[in-house]
Amino acid sequence: MAELNWLICANGAWPIESVWKPLVHQADVIIACDGALDQCLERGVQPHRVIGDMDSIDLGRRSELDNAIEWIEIKNQENSDLSKALHHAAQHASKSIDVIGIEGGELGHQIAAYFALLEAPENTTLHVGTSRIKCVKNRSLVLDSIKIGSRVSLFAFEPSIGVTLRGCSWILDNEEFKPGTRGLNNRSVAPTIQLDVTQGAVLICIETP
Numbered sequence: 001m002a003e004l005n006w007l008i009c010a011n012g013a014w015p016i017e018s019v020w021k022p023l024v025h026q027a028d029v030i031i032a033c034d035g036a037l038d039q040c041l042e043r044g045v046q047p048h049r050v051i052g053d054m055d056s057i058d059l060g061r062r063s064e065l066d067n068a069i070e071w072i073e074i075k076n077q078e079n080s081d082l083s084k085a086l087h088h089a090a091q092h093a094s095k096s097i098d099v100i101g102i103e104g105g106e107l108g109h110q111i112a113a114y115f116a117l118l119e120a121p122e123n124t125t126l127h128v129g130t131s132r133i134k135c136v137k138n139r140s141l142v143l144d145s146i147k148i149g150s151r152v153s154l155f156a157f158e159p160s161i162g163v164t165l166r167g168c169s170w171i172l173d174n175e176e177f178k179p180g181t182r183g184l185n186n187r188s189v190a191p192t193i194q195l196d197v198t199q200g201a202v203l204i205c206i207e208t209p
Contacts, residue, residue: 153186
């Protein structure tokens with residue numbers, strides 16, 4: 001299933017309907033991470049696959065849906081169900097990967113979702129509230145259709161060099177960027193933002209007002 005849009009639904013709080021519904025409509029493949037199956041069905045979303053260790057799946061519900069869903073059982077406890085789903089999507093050379101359902105629940109799982117971006121394909125986007133979050137690692141990223149006045153924050157996962165940011169009030173020009181709060185609360189001044197990272201990994205968060 002190469003060059004398809006994938007949507008991964010994790011078992012946390014979903015963003016507002018105006019965010020998740022368009023993602024569902026554009027998705028060619030929808031994956032529910034284990035216990036997120038119930039959340040999908042409650043919203044009328046039929047996932048194509050369920051992935052995880054299946055410890056949160058009701059056996060009766062699974063029996064009802066057995067022929068309608070592909071069940072991918074992975075017992076590995078060293079990785080989260082989200083990490084398993086991202087790895088599965090990456091194996092299929094997906095066009096885009098959107099992730100919802102990472103809010104709320106155990107704090108460790110919320111933090112792990114952000115660090116999962118380090119191992120995820122570069123076309124992965126986390127959706128939290130009305131915000132989009134991506135990881136830029138040793139590459140350039142251009143984001144279009146940005147609402148002017150959006151809050152833009154950068155966080156280095158590791159010491160990064162050659163960091164350049166365009167389209168915001170405070171630009172960066174081929175700078176070194178270290179883990180910390182230096183990149184917090186910038187503002188977009190153009191509908192297009194470009195972030196370049198020569199070496200390293202930087203998380204970019206765009207909060208739409």
